[in-house]
Amino acid sequence: MCRLIAITSEDPLSPMTAIRALDVMKEGHDGSGVGLFLSDLGGPFQDLNGTPILSGIFTNAGMKRLDSYMMEVGFLTKYKISIKVPKTPPQGVPKRDMYLIRAYEYPEAWEGFREAEIQHRLMSIRLQLRRIGEEHEDMIVFSFWPDVIMIKEIGDPMAVAEYLQLDRPELQAGVMMAQGRQNTNYAINLYACHPFFIQGVATMTNGENTAFVPIREYLMSRGFPGYVGYQSDSEVFTHILHFMLTHLGLGIEAYKHVITPLQDEDLDHHPSGLFLKHLKHTCRRLIIDGPNCVIGSLPDRTLFLVQDRKKLRPGVIGGKPGLYAISSEMCGLDVAIPDRDKNADFQPMYLDTAYIRPDRQEVIICRQTEDLPLQH
Amino acid sequence: MSSDGRLAPSTLSIKDLPWQIHWDKERCTLCGRCTAVCPVNAIGIGVHRQRLVETTLGLTEPPSSVYGVYYSIQQRTDPAYACVGCAMCTLVCPNDCIIPLRSDEVDKLTYHINRGGQPRRRGGRRNVPGGVLDQIKFIRISMLTDPALDAGRHEFELRTLLGRILPPELNLELLRDEGWIPPVREIYPLMIGAMSFGALSPNMWEGLQMGVAYLNEELGMPVRMCTGEGGCPPRLLRSRFLKYVILQIASGYFGWDEIIRAIPEMKEDPCAVEIKYGQGAKPGDGGLLMWYKVSELIAAIRGVPQGVSLPSPPTHQTKYSIEESVAKMIQSMYMAWSFRVPVYPKISGTTTALAVLNNLTRNPYAAALAIDGEDGGTGAAYNVSMNHMGHPIASNIRDCYLNLVKLGKQNEIPLFAGGGVGKSGNLAANAAALIMLGARGVQIGRYIMQAAAGCLGSESDRCNICNIGICPKGITSQDPRLDRRLDPEQVAERVVDVFLSFDIELKKILAPLGRSTSLPIGMSDAIGINDQAAAERLEIKYVV
Numbered sequence: 001m002c003r004l005i006a007i008t009s010e011d012p013l014s015p016m017t018a019i020r021a022l023d024v025m026k027e028g029h030d031g032s033g034v035g036l037f038l039s040d041l042g043g044p045f046q047d048l049n050g051t052p053i054l055s056g057i058f059t060n061a062g063m064k065r066l067d068s069y070m071m072e073v074g075f076l077t078k079y080k081i082s083i084k085v086p087k088t089p090p091q092g093v094p095k096r097d098m099y100l101i102r103a104y105e106y107p108e109a110w111e112g113f114r115e116a117e118i119q120h121r122l123m124s125i126r127l128q129l130r131r132i133g134e135e136h137e138d139m140i141v142f143s144f145w146p147d148v149i150m151i152k153e154i155g156d157p158m159a160v161a162e163y164l165q166l167d168r169p170e171l172q173a174g175v176m177m178a179q180g181r182q183n184t185n186y187a188i189n190l191y192a193c194h195p196f197f198i199q200g201v202a203t204m205t206n207g208e209n210t211a212f213v214p215i216r217e218y219l220m221s222r223g224f225p226g227y228v229g230y231q232s233d234s235e236v237f238t239h240i241l242h243f244m245l246t247h248l249g250l251g252i253e254a255y256k257h258v259i260t261p262l263q264d265e266d267l268d269h270h271p272s273g274l275f276l277k278h279l280k281h282t283c284r285r286l287i288i289d290g291p292n293c294v295i296g297s298l299p300d301r302t303l304f305l306v307q308d309r310k311k312l313r314p315g316v317i318g319g320k321p322g323l324y325a326i327s328s329e330m331c332g333l334d335v336a337i338p339d340r341d342k343n344a345d346f347q348p349m350y351l352d353t354a355y356i357r358p359d360r361q362e363v364i365i366c367r368q369t370e371d372l373p374l375q376h
Numbered sequence: 377m378s379s380d381g382r383l384a385p386s387t388l389s390i391k392d393l394p395w396q397i398h399w400d401k402e403r404c405t406l407c408g409r410c411t412a413v414c415p416v417n418a419i420g421i422g423v424h425r426q427r428l429v430e431t432t433l434g435l436t437e438p439p440s441s442v443y444g445v446y447y448s449i450q451q452r453t454d455p456a457y458a459c460v461g462c463a464m465c466t467l468v469c470p471n472d473c474i475i476p477l478r479s480d481e482v483d484k485l486t487y488h489i490n491r492g493g494q495p496r497r498r499g500g501r502r503n504v505p506g507g508v509l510d511q512i513k514f515i516r517i518s519m520l521t522d523p524a525l526d527a528g529r530h531e532f533e534l535r536t537l538l539g540r541i542l543p544p545e546l547n548l549e550l551l552r553d554e555g556w557i558p559p560v561r562e563i564y565p566l567m568i569g570a571m572s573f574g575a576l577s578p579n580m581w582e583g584l585q586m587g588v589a590y591l592n593e594e595l596g597m598p599v600r601m602c603t604g605e606g607g608c609p610p611r612l613l614r615s616r617f618l619k620y621v622i623l624q625i626a627s628g629y630f631g632w633d634e635i636i637r638a639i640p641e642m643k644e645d646p647c648a649v650e651i652k653y654g655q656g657a658k659p660g661d662g663g664l665l666m667w668y669k670v671s672e673l674i675a676a677i678r679g680v681p682q683g684v685s686l687p688s689p690p691t692h693q694t695k696y697s698i699e700e701s702v703a704k705m706i707q708s709m710y711m712a713w714s715f716r717v718p719v720y721p722k723i724s725g726t727t728t729a730l731a732v733l734n735n736l737t738r739n740p741y742a743a744a745l746a747i748d749g750e751d752g753g754t755g756a757a758y759n760v761s762m763n764h765m766g767h768p769i770a771s772n773i774r775d776c777y778l779n780l781v782k783l784g785k786q787n788e789i790p791l792f793a794g795g796g797v798g799k800s801g802n803l804a805a806n807a808a809a810l811i812m813l814g815a816r817g818v819q820i821g822r823y824i825m826q827a828a829a830g831c832l833g834s835e836s837d838r839c840n841i842c843n844i845g846i847c848p849k850g851i852t853s854q855d856p857r858l859d860r861r862l863d864p865e866q867v868a869e870r871v872v873d874v875f876l877s878f879d880i881e882l883k884k885i886l887a888p889l890g891r892s893t894s895l896p897i898g899m900s901d902a903i904g905i906n907d908q909a910a911a912e913r914l915e916i917k918y919v920v
Contacts, residue, residue, distance in 0.1 A: 208890065210518065211891065211893070213900060213901045214899055221781055247544070248544055275551065278551050279544070282544035283787075284537065285787045285897075288893065289891045289892065289893045289894065289896075291523065309531075312523060
C-alpha cells in the first residue's frame, strides 16, 4: 500500500519536508517509485508571473527534440533548474540524462487568448510531448503548467531526493504532495506513479480501484483529449475530479457525491436530495469501488482528503493555522508537523471530505449527509 | 399389427418415440391416476389377452393352455399422443411404478409432428442445453492488494437504472432551469420479463405479482415485472402495485383498450412501458396465443372474442421505418402518461441491433433497449423459429455496449439482456456475466417459471406444451381444473426465495471482485472464458 503525504504551508518549505515524512512511513513503500507535486512555489519560481513550467525526464536526444519542438510552438526558456546528478545513481534508480524543470515565456501569438484557451493549449502541448516521448522513448513529461513542478523517479524516496539534491534552495513550495509507491498490479512505469496531474488538479491515492475499467471507458469517451494515460487505476480519481470541476462546475464538496454517492434511502431525506440523485444517476459511471484514500490539490491550492465508501485505507489530517498536512500514516504527520495539537487530528470516515482552503486557517470537514453548498 | 399388415408412413413404435414409458406391472395397482393426469393422453389402460400354461399335480391330467386377460398401462404411439416426458404419471403414482425414459437414440417422431401440413408449435425455448454464459468465469479476485469484501456483512448497492440518462452537464443544466428531464427508475437488476396474462395462468400471474409486491413492500427490493402482451387485470391497473409493473405494448395491442381507459383512475404510474418489437424465442415473428388458452377471462382482458387464436403481427402495422417506430411510438407512449413514464423498445437479438441502438441514441425519449437473445422462452411459437432463429445474447449485448462506449453514451441508454439467463440453473452467474459484458440489468422468464412454480420444461425437449393450455403444473394453462394445482401464495413465496437467494449469490460474486458501491456494469476485466474465439469476440480474457 502506498504512503502519502501532502503539506500546505504559508511559508514555502523544501520538498525534503515531505520526503522525510515519507521516509518514516518506509515500511509501506517498496522503492518502486516516488512522486512529488509542488505548487504555490517559493524561491525564484515565485516571480514568474504564471508562466508555465515543464517538468520531466529527458535523454540528451530528447532534450534536443524538446528544444526544437518548443521553439516551433514559440516558447522561450525563462528560467530553469539544472539538476546535475552524480555519475552513479543509487541502487534501484535508473540512469537518466536530464531531470528538467524549466519555465517558459508564453509565445507572443498567445497574447489575448482567453484563460480557457491557454489552459487547453498547455495541456495539448504536454500530451503532444508525451506522445513524442513515448514514440522515441526519450522524454517523460509530468506537467506543463504555471506554478507546478513535478518530479517522479523509481527508487527509495530519500535516496532519490538526495540523489536529485531536492534540498536545494531554489525548490520551495507552499503546497506539496508526495507519494512513496508500492507497486501493485501494473508494471513499473513513471506514468503510473502518483500524484497525477491535469490542468491544475492533482491527486494521489493509496488503494485499488476495482471499478477502474468502466470508469476509464467513460472518461475516455468524454471527448476530452486530456483523459488519456491510465497506466494506473488511480489516475481516474484525478480525471473524475477534473471532470467534476470543469465540466460540471461543482466544488470539492461534491466530489464524494460523485465517486461514492449516498444510497437512495439517504438521498430521500437529504436537503439536497433531488440534485444529488440527478448527480448520482448521471455520473454513475464515475462511481469508484475498492478501498481508497484520495488526497488532492485543487487549482486554487485547496488541499483535500476523502475516503471511499468502505474506509479501508488510512488517512489523517492535522496541523496548525498556517501549516497543515495530510498523511496516510500518523507517523508521517508527526514528522511533518510535530508541534501541532494532536487532539485536533482528524481521520475522515466514509462520509467526510476534509479540506484546507488556501488561507490555511482551519481544517474544514463536510459530511455527505449535509446540505451541499451552492454550486459554483 | 400382424406381420403381413399394412403400415402408414407415420406408424411408429414405442422405440421411435422420444420418451418411452417404463411401467412395472408387479407394483401397479391399476389405480388409474397416471392415465388421468397425463396431459397429452399418452397412456391409457391396456387390456391384453395372454396365454398361460396350466399344469396340474399328478400324472393323469396333461398340462393345458388357457387364455386369460390382464391389464396394463399402455403407451400410445400415434404421433398426436406421443409422451412429452413431463412425468406427471411418476409424480402421481402411489407405488412409483411408472416413469418416462428418454430414448437411447434420436427419435423418429420429429419427422411426423406436422400433420395436416401444420409444422410443430410448442412452448419453451431453444432445445439446446448450456451456452456461452455458463462458461464465463469471474477471474479478477481481490487478493491482498485490495481486500475482498464481505458478502454477508458489507453494504451493497445492487440497483440499476431504467430510463434515459442525460449527459451530466445537460442534466444539471436542465435541473437548474427546470426543464424536462427524462424519468428514471431505480430498480433491482433482475427483472421478471414479459410473460402475458394469458400465456400464464391466472394463478401463476397472481403469484408472481404477489411475490413482486412482497419483495418491494416488505423487503425493500425494487423488483419489477413486465406484463407481456396481454393487458393487465383492471384491479391491478387501479392499485398502488401498478408502480411495480412494466406494461408491455406489442403489435397486437392486446389489452390496451382497458389500459387506456384506466389511465384517469390510476393511483400510480406504471414503472415503464415496454414496446415489444421482437422476442428472442421467435424473432421476427409475432406473438401467439393459441385458441386453447383464450378463455372467457383472457378474452375479456384482451378485448377479443373467446376461443380464437391470437397471433400478433410480426411488426407494428402502422410503422414503416425506424424513425417512426422510435420517434412516433415512443413519444406517443410518453404522452399517455404526460412524460412521467419511461418508454423503451424490446427487440430480439439480431445483428441489426446496432442499427436500432444507434437510432435510439439520437432520440432522448428512448429510455432503454432490451434485447432478448436466441435462448429466450415463449408460451407458443413454431419449433423452427425457436430452434434456429435469433442471435445469442452475449455477443449482441457486448457489441451494443462497446458501441455505446464508442459513442460515449454508455451511461445514457441502459441495455437490458434476456434470453436463456439461468438456463442451466446458474442464474446469478449468468446475470453477473451479462452485467459485466455491459447489460444494466437482466430479464428472466422461464427461470422464474421453473424455480417459482416447478415448470418441468427443459432444453432436452421435455414437456414444452405451454402453447395448448394443458400445462400439467397449471402454470400456463387457462383451464381451472389445471390452474388450481398451483397455489398463488406458494408461487409468491418461491418468487421471494428466488430473489433473496439471487441477491446473496450476486453478492458472493461481486464481493470477491471488490465491488459493492455500484453494479459492475461493463467490468469486463473481471471475466474470462476458456475459449479463445469467444474471448476474442467478447473482448474479454482468455483463460486456461
